[in-house]
Amino acid sequence: MSSLVLMLVGLAILILGYVLYSKFLARRVFKLNEDFKTPAHELEDGVDYVPTNKFILWGHHFTSVAGAAPIVGPAVAIIWGWLPAFLWVTFGTVFFAGMHDLGSLWASTRNKGRSIGSLAARYIGKRGAALFLVVIFLLLLMVIAAFAVVITGLLVGTPSSVIPTWGAIGVALLVGVAVYKLKWPLVPVTVVGVVALYSLIVLGDQVPVILPDDFLGIGPASFWIITLFVYGAIASLLPVWILLQPRDYINGVQLFVGLAxxxxxxxxxxxFTASKPELVAPMWNTDVPAGTPSLVPLLFVTIACGAISGFHGMVSSGTSSKQLDKETDARFVGYFGAVGEGLLSLGTILAVAGGIGSVARWEEIYANFGAGGVNAFVEGGGALMENGIGLPASLSATVLATMAVLFAATTMDTGIRLLRFVVQEIGDAAKFKINKVWATLIVVAVGLGLTFSQGLDGDGGLRIWPLFGTTNQLLASLTLSIIAIMLIRKRRNPLPALLPLVLVFVMSFWAALEQLITFADPANPDWLLFVLDVVIIVSSIWVAVEAFIAMRKAGRDDPEPADADERLVAVREDL
Known part of the structure; x- marks a missing residue:
């Protein structure tokens, strides 16, 4: 089958989802109102609460939620065939991720920019919220530790990505000053910023940076890991307009250039070429390698970002809701942010299913479960660009590797900021005030401790990563439960939230139980992951039960009084 046909069908599904379904959600379910005073205006402080142009905010939101996960997930899951991955990415983006991301952004905006953990306390109860924070803390810890290792692997394995990776920080700082201080128009600033970033990519391809085995008394991997955590700590403490927003915005634009x-x-x-890009991966792989888990339920947790991801709800409620200029911008920022990630996952499927040169090479890469990942994406995507548009293989690899590094880095520094918020929320719950500097130091200390827990090569950063998929998807289902409760209390249609909630919870809970059995295997037990999995399972059950009780109560109670702005929307619709 031609890669072109798969690409066109996928693009059509994603575009129709944004044009039609997101409009239905915005107008009929969430009833977004441009006259609503958002937290960015109500609580503006110039640091976290900053009214932001929707295109810049979309760039921050999209690149923060994307990271490397929408590349890694589909590039691993294609071992079951390209069709299951394609269906889950496209329809998952339209009906699951778009609803989840837009809904969590709306829910937080309607509650003064509160995080999902704080919303759990209000809509589910304090006990459920406490357990919710446990799940959130573990998930964010997994993200910052694992992404530090992933980024380091790319910086060491693709040294041509070093200059553009760190040079992007300088570009972002200049963009932030130009937009916010000098008040220059966004379009020319964007063009100059993207040209500067791609110039750095070309320079990096010509001047790769390879650190010696003993650099400042430590190895290259240790140096990059420490540097990333130091950078993430500084970035998480700076006002969002200085680095976070412009860096993420430029990264978002360069992603679309890369996808183009x-x-x-x-x-x-x-x-126009003789070597037509054909799909070499099987449509449905019935001859998977030994040890490969079953497609159901593992597909639904292997591909998280790019279909639906609980981490997105933390970004929506942790940073994006605090920067939303108008509530109506939530459709573009939240739903189209999910579509952008779906486009990246679809591009990954095209790269690893159609960019790999032959069936034999594809089978060589996917000789066991867990293979593929970013390296398969870089190889396949680089081959597509070399054969299709004549971009040299080394430069193609640099473009794709830099893309992956920059997204992982933006997710990591946003993750550190979000985990700082969680630490402060835990302190508040314990009646112990923790300022943002100390909270950040705690986050960095715990993150570095986990990353180096198994040696200076950073393998500890991936120690608890096997739990990410199930934890992430359980969190998504719990976030959907909060959205559903809010809709029920307002007497609006909760089905767009309830239907994804049920499927995601069942699949992720099923996967968590299967993992529990694997971790307790007498031949090769892993008691740390077993205990953490038990904690996550028990916490999720408890929160789910309390959420179900809260939904029933919300249906029995009197409807929540409509705000003045909601009544105004109703009048406009009647007219």
Whole structure:
């Protein structure tokens, strides 16, 4: 089958989802109102609460939620065949991720920019909220530790990505000053910023940076890990307009440039070259390697970002809701942010299913479960761009590796900021005030401790990563339960939240139980992961039960009085 056909069908599904379904959610379910005073205006402080242009905020939101996960997940899950991955990415983005991301952004905006953990306390109860915070803390810890290792692997394995990775910080700082201090127009600033970033990519391809085995008394991996945590700590403490917003915005634009190159390579390669890009991966793989888990339920937790992800709800409620200029911007920022991630996952499927040169090479890469990942994406995508648009293989690899590094880095520094919020919330719950500097130091200390817990090569950063998929998806289902409770209390249609909630909770809970059995295998037990999995399972059950009770109570109680702005929307619709 032609890669072009798969690309066009996927693009059509995602575009129709945004044009039609997101409009239905915005108007009929959430009833977004541009006259509502958002937390960014009500609580503006110039640090976390900053009214932001929707395009810049979309860039921050999108690159923060994307990271490397929408690349890694589909690149691993394609071992079951390209069709299951394609269906879950496209329809999951439209009906699951879009609803979840837009809904959590709306829910937080309607509650003064409170985080999902704080919303759990209000809508589910204090006991459920306490357990909710446990799940959130573990998930964010997994993200910052694992992404530090992933980024380090790319910086060491693709040294041409070093200069553009760190040079992007300078570009972001200049963009922030130009937009916020000098008040220059966004479009020319964007063009100059993207040109500068891609110039750094070309420079990096010509001047790769390879650190010696003994650099400042430590190895390259240790140096990059420590540097990343120091950078993340500083970035998380700075006002969002200085670095976080402009860095994420420029990264978001460069992602779409990179995706345009990838999709353009498929189109041009199919129409104008002799070597047509064909899918070499099986449509449905019935001959998976020994030890590969069953497609159901593992597909639904292997591909999280790019279909639905609980981490997105933390970004929506942790940073994005505090920067939303108008409530109506939530459709573009939240739902289209999910669509952007779906486009990245679809591009990954095209790269690893159609960019790998032959069936034999594909089978060589996917000789066991867990293979593929970012390296398969870089290899396949690089081949597509070289064959389709003539971009040299080394430069193509640099473009894709830099893309992966920059997204993982933005997710990591946003994760540190979010985990700082969680530490402060835990302190508040314990009646112990923790300022943001001390909270950040605690986060960095715990993150570095986990990352180096198994040696200076950083393998400890991936120690608890096997729990990420199930934890992430359980958190998504619990976030959907909060959205559903709010809708029920307002007497609006909760089905767009309840239907994804049920499927995601069942699949992720099923996967967590299967993992529990694996961790307790007498031949190769892993008691740390077993205990953590038990904690996550028990916490999720408890929160789910309390959420169900809260839903029933919300249905029996009197409807929540409509705010003045909601009554105004109703009048406008009647007119």
């Amino acid at each position: 190159l990838l999709y353009g390579a498929v189109l041009i390669g199919a129409l």
